[in-house]
Amino acid sequence: MPLFQRACPRRAGSVAPAGSRGARKLVVSARPLSALVVPALLASALLVPGPGHRLVGQEDGGDPSRPLVVYSAASLSTTLPAYGRAWSERRDLEVRYSFDSSSRAARQIAAGAPADLFISADRAWVDWLRAELGLESPGRSLLGNRLVLIAGSSGPERGGFEEAAAGGLGPLLLAGENVPAGRYSDAALSAMDAELGTSAGDRIRGGSVRTVVEGVASGAAPVGLVYATDVRARADLRVLDTVPASFHPPIEYVGLVLRPDAPDASVAEAFLGALPTSGVFTEAGFTPAPGIGGAPAARSGGAAVPPPPLPDPVSAVWLSVMVAVAATLAGLPLAVFLGWVLARKEFAGRTLLSTLVLVPLVLPPVVTGFLLLEVLSPRTPLGRLLDAAGLPIPFTILGAVLAALVVGMPLYVSAIRGAFASVDPHLEEMALTLGDRPRQAFWRVTLPLAAPGIAAGAILAFARALGEFGATVVLAGNMEGETRTIALAVYTLLEAPGGRQAIWTLVGASVLLSAGALLGYEILTRRQRARAEWVR
Amino acid sequence: MNGTRSPWLLGAARLELGGLSLDAEFRFSDPRVAVVGPSGSGKSTLLRIVAGLESRAIGELEVDGERWLNGGGPSIPPWHRRVGWVPQHDQLFPHLTVRENLAFSSPAPPAVEEMAKDLGLAGLLERRPRKLSGGERQRVALGRALLSRPRVLLLDEPFSALDRSGRAEVVGRLSAWLDTHDVRLVLVSHDERDVEALCPERWELSGGTMTRLTGAA
Numbered sequence: 178m179p180l181f182q183r184a185c186p187r188r189a190g191s192v193a194p195a196g197s198r199g200a201r202k203l204v205v206s207a208r209p210l211s212a213l214v215v216p217a218l219l220a221s222a223l224l225v226p227g228p229g230h231r232l233v234g235q236e237d238g239g240d241p242s243r244p245l246v247v248y249s250a251a252s253l254s255t256t257l258p259a260y261g262r263a264w265s266e267r268r269d270l271e272v273r274y275s276f277d278s279s280s281r282a283a284r285q286i287a288a289g290a291p292a293d294l295f296i297s298a299d300r301a302w303v304d305w306l307r308a309e310l311g312l313e314s315p316g317r318s319l320l321g322n323r324l325v326l327i328a329g330s331s332g333p334e335r336g337g338f339e340e341a342a343a344g345g346l347g348p349l350l351l352a353g354e355n356v357p358a359g360r361y362s363d364a365a366l367s368a369m370d371a372e373l374g375t376s377a378g379d380r381i382r383g384g385s386v387r388t389v390v391e392g393v394a395s396g397a398a399p400v401g402l403v404y405a406t407d408v409r410a411r412a413d414l415r416v417l418d419t420v421p422a423s424f425h426p427p428i429e430y431v432g433l434v435l436r437p438d439a440p441d442a443s444v445a446e447a448f449l450g451a452l453p454t455s456g457v458f459t460e461a462g463f464t465p466a467p468g469i470g471g472a473p474a475a476r477s478g479g480a481a482v483p484p485p486p487l488p489d490p491v492s493a494v495w496l497s498v499m500v501a502v503a504a505t506l507a508g509l510p511l512a513v514f515l516g517w518v519l520a521r522k523e524f525a526g527r528t529l530l531s532t533l534v535l536v537p538l539v540l541p542p543v544v545t546g547f548l549l550l551e552v553l554s555p556r557t558p559l560g561r562l563l564d565a566a567g568l569p570i571p572f573t574i575l576g577a578v579l580a581a582l583v584v585g586m587p588l589y590v591s592a593i594r595g596a597f598a599s600v601d602p603h604l605e606e607m608a609l610t611l612g613d614r615p616r617q618a619f620w621r622v623t624l625p626l627a628a629p630g631i632a633a634g635a636i637l638a639f640a641r642a643l644g645e646f647g648a649t650v651v652l653a654g655n656m657e658g659e660t661r662t663i664a665l666a667v668y669t670l671l672e673a674p675g676g677r678q679a680i681w682t683l684v685g686a687s688v689l690l691s692a693g694a695l696l697g698y699e700i701l702t703r704r705q706r707a708r709a710e711w712v713r
Numbered sequence: 714m715n716g717t718r719s720p721w722l723l724g725a726a727r728l729e730l731g732g733l734s735l736d737a738e739f740r741f742s743d744p745r746v747a748v749v750g751p752s753g754s755g756k757s758t759l760l761r762i763v764a765g766l767e768s769r770a771i772g773e774l775e776v777d778g779e780r781w782l783n784g785g786g787p788s789i790p791p792w793h794r795r796v797g798w799v800p801q802h803d804q805l806f807p808h809l810t811v812r813e814n815l816a817f818s819s820p821a822p823p824a825v826e827e828m829a830k831d832l833g834l835a836g837l838l839e840r841r842p843r844k845l846s847g848g849e850r851q852r853v854a855l856g857r858a859l860l861s862r863p864r865v866l867l868l869d870e871p872f873s874a875l876d877r878s879g880r881a882e883v884v885g886r887l888s889a890w891l892d893t894h895d896v897r898l899v900l901v902s903h904d905e906r907d908v909e910a911l912c913p914e915r916w917e918l919s920g921g922t923m924t925r926l927t928g929a930a
Contacts, residue, residue: 603804606766609791610798611818611861621817625808708807 244271245444248282249296252322252358252386252404253430257296260457264448272448278356278385279303280672286310286435293445295433298322299357303431305675316431317449321464323405323428324361324420327390330413332399337418341400342369346417348379350389350401355672357428358386362402364425390414404428406462427467487675490682492658493666498690500574500662501642504581505635508589512638513631515586516593517623521602538587542647546580549652553579576653577660581642589638596630596705597623629708633701640694643687663687721897722746722763722865723775724923739923743914745891745898749926750918756901757801759918760867763899764798765791776865777897797863797896799871803854805842811853812838818861828856831886833879847874852883859890865897872907884910 245265249257254276261272275282275292279299286292287309296319297303303316326338328346336346342365351366352359359382366380383389386403393401394413408414432449434442452458453466519531537545553570554560563570570576600623608618624631646664653660655669667683670676720740748756762770765781765788774782782788805814811834815825829835832852842850851874858866872880884907891898891911902908908915915926 601804603800603802604806606764606791607798607800607804607806608817609766610764610794610796611857612792612795614790614792622806622808626806 243441244273245294245448246273246275246292247294247296247448248275248277248286248290248292249294250279250282250298250430251276252298252406253296256406256457256461256463260452260455261448263455263457264451268444270444278672280355283309284671292435293439293441294448295435296430297357297433298428298430300429300431303433306433306435310435312433312435312437314434314437316433318429318466319432319449319452320430320458321428321467322430322462323422323464324358324365324402324425325405325408325416326400326418326420327393327403327408327414328400328417329393329396329415331396332393332415333417335417336400338365338420338424339369339373341402341418342366343373343375344379347399348381350381350383350392350398352386352389352403353382353384355669356385358389358402358404359383361425361428365402365420368424405464409462429467430463487679488657488661488666488669490666490679490686493661493663493683494686494690496574496577496658496660497643497662497664500577500581501639503578504585504642505589505639507578508582508586508638509631509635512586512589512593512634513624515590516595516631516634517597517619519590520594520597534590535587537584542580542584542645542649543651545584546648546651549576549579549583549648553652571652572654572656572660574653574659577649577662580648580652581645582638584645584648585638585641588641589634592634592637592702593627593631596627596634599630599705599708600626626708627705629701630705633698633705636694636698636701640691640698643690643694721777722899724773734921739916739925741897741899741914741916743912744896745900745912746914746916747900747902747908747912748916748918748923749902749908754918755921756918757869760798760800760869760899760901763865764796764867765789765794766798795862795864797858797861797866799851799854799858799866799868801869801873803842803850805845805850805853805857807842810839810841811845814842814853815857815860817857820860820862824860828860831890832856832883848876848879851875855883855887859887863896865899866891867899869901870903871900872902872904880907887911 247257247261254274257276258272258274261274265272275285275290277285279297279302282292282295282297283302283306286295286306295303295306306312307314307316326336326341328334328336333346340346341349351362354360354363381392381398383392383401386407389401389403390407390411392398393403394411400417402420405416405419408416432452434445434449436442436445515530515534519527519534550571551557552559553563553576555564555569555571560569560571568575570579604622604626605615605618608622609615613621643662644664645662646668649660649662650665650668655661655665661669663683663686667680667687670680670683720742721744722739722741724739748759750756758767761767762772762782763774763776770782771784772782773784774780774788776794779789781794806817809817811829812825815828815834815838816822820828826835829838832855834849834852834856837845837849837853842853845853851871855868855871858868872883875883888911898911900908900912913927917924917926
């Protein structure tokens with residue numbers, strides 16, 4: 178999940194229920210775009226296959242030259258290869274890695290990715306994968322980590338976790354609730370809130386830990402909560418405080434041998450066995466595993482952080498329809514105007530305008546979203562103006578509407594342009610000779626004659642808005658009930674264990690709505706053609 | 714008709730548009746003028762210029778002492794010219810009923826009823842144009858033009874889709890209507906009989922030149 182979501186009391190004018198935390202979320206910055214653009218399933222599937230490619234659970238002859246394939250949480254991406262190099266030196270063995278979020282890695286493994294080991298700090302995904310593969314072992318507890326409070330160069334000089342939790346250090350940037358760091362942070366803050374007996378200060382939600390690190394480094398937020406190991410080598414970040422370990426369930430990296438019955442399972446066991454005592458991890462700031470070095474991990478349950486809340490499919494469908502309808506209606510005047518101008522007016526720059534209108538059709542929606550965010554973010558004069566006017570666009574439902582509108586505009590305008598082009602201009606001239614001024618002729622003749630085509634364009638724009646993902650996720654974020662539309666809810670569900678039923682509900686709703694819309698489009702287009710044709 | 718009256722329409726030499734180039738002066742004197750000539754000679758374009766629909770036309774055009782077109786300068790827009798234009802293709806508004814088409818320029822409702830009756834359209838008032846025959850549509854188009862309180866009627870092959878008897882009837886109605894209204898007529902037609910029945914003054918447009926055939930000098 179990409180973005181920072183601000184969990185703060187509502188702005189002036191609307192009141193958050195007393196004692197409720199995070200009544201409204203407002204998001205401030207984006208995670209690296211590449212993470213969204215590259216279909217992760219494909220990308221990391223490509224990282225791994227090699228001569229030793231084979232499916233999990235497949236019968237194995239114990240080929241000693243077969244590489245050991247490790248799927249790991251991205252937070253180990255620098256340390257794990259260093260450890261692996263040292264470990265494999267004495268053996269004639271190659272180790273290959275795929276680093277990704279635990280959610281994607283686990284889903285890829287369940288889908289047959291040729292992995293021997295899964296290492297993750299997300300107990301929910303470890304357990305999900307164990308259930309999927311029918312694994313008995315709870316996994317091996319490998320390493321621990323700590324949460325630290327960090328500040329960037331423009332942030333506060335000093336301060337403690339307690340102060341940060343109370344909001345005394347300014348907005349506090351957290352990782353998303355779908356990544357473990359975000360949920361550990363939530364747990365720690367809830368505990369602190371309970372201790373202080375107050376509700377939260379200003380909290381902003383990011384996506385991955387990386388977005389928090391970069392967000393604090395860039396000054397988007399003064400302080401943030403991340404893993405201690407994430408900021409070890411960062412000169413531009415200062416660690417203000419370490420969150421007391423008693424405030425959250427122990428942070429635990431668990432290693433799971435995925436094919437315990439294979440002849441070379443002992444190799445995988447050995448890789449995990451030596452890991453907790455390796456100096457590589459201590460140097461990087463990892464703490465010993467909560468269960469002492471290499472001991473079996475605690476079974477899931479009380480000790481682990483709870484899995485993230487699943488998106489609500491009903492809310493997503495409702496929100497999608499609302500956003501799509503709003504985008505369609507809001508875009509109507511502009512689409513009609515542009516369609517008419519392009520169909521009827523000759524002027525310098527017409528080709529340019531026509532091209533510009535079409536740009537969002539070919540631009541990757543993520544890029545469109547990014548450009549909109551750059552223009553409308555509170556850092557820009559326009560963004561500040563909108564903010565002051567009480568119409569903040571980024572990371573609000575308005576942003577979702579705007580993203581859907583912009584991305585749908587090319588189809589909208591093209592359909593309407595076609596409708597206007599099909600209206601015989603002689604009819605408009607006739608109206609002029611009968612005493613109508615051009616504006617009256619437009620309202621009395623042109624517009625009614627183009628009406629079916631305009632309606633068809635609106636339906637097309639509505640259908641496109643329903644399916645919008647890329648621009649929305651960047652500009653509006655992914656907030657339940659505010660910007661989490663169908664596409665975003667499905668995406669979120671794919672990152673959470675379980676939720677299959679919800680996914681299918683959304684898929685069904687999505688297919689039905691889109692098919693219905695396109696049917697309507699087809700009918701109206703036919704009607705427009707009939708209306709335009711018989712005149713000749 | 715009276716051959717000594719002064720001209721009501723003066724066209725000057727520089728009326729130019731695309732393929733059409735008028736390089737002669739023409740002055741219509743009789744209130745009822747026909748323009749004939751080979752296909753493609755620009756008769757329809759001439760009517761469109763008079764109607765004010767050819768925005769790229771330059772030249773001089775004076776109608777009843779009013780400058781409708783003044784060199785490259787401002788011209789009177791179509792909605793102020795009060796022309797009753799019946800183009801070759803009737804151009805009925807397809808989304809409106811016959812009644813709504815006739816009433817487009819907001820005449821009094823009784824006038825609409827009466828005009829419909831005169832033109833044999835009384836039973837068709839609630840129909841849409843697509844349900845009409847070609848002849849019926851031409852009647853509607855003519856009625857719509859007459860109901861717009863025109864100063865100049867511009868009729869471009871207005872009877873082409875009517876059968877013989879219908880044609881005679883409509884021509885007769887139109888002639889009677891013209892007799893009782895102070896309205897100029899410019900008729901473009903291929904049909905000798907229509908021209909003879911309606912227009913004492915005749916011009917030929919050919920090769921960009923207007924030549925008077927008959928009528929007042």
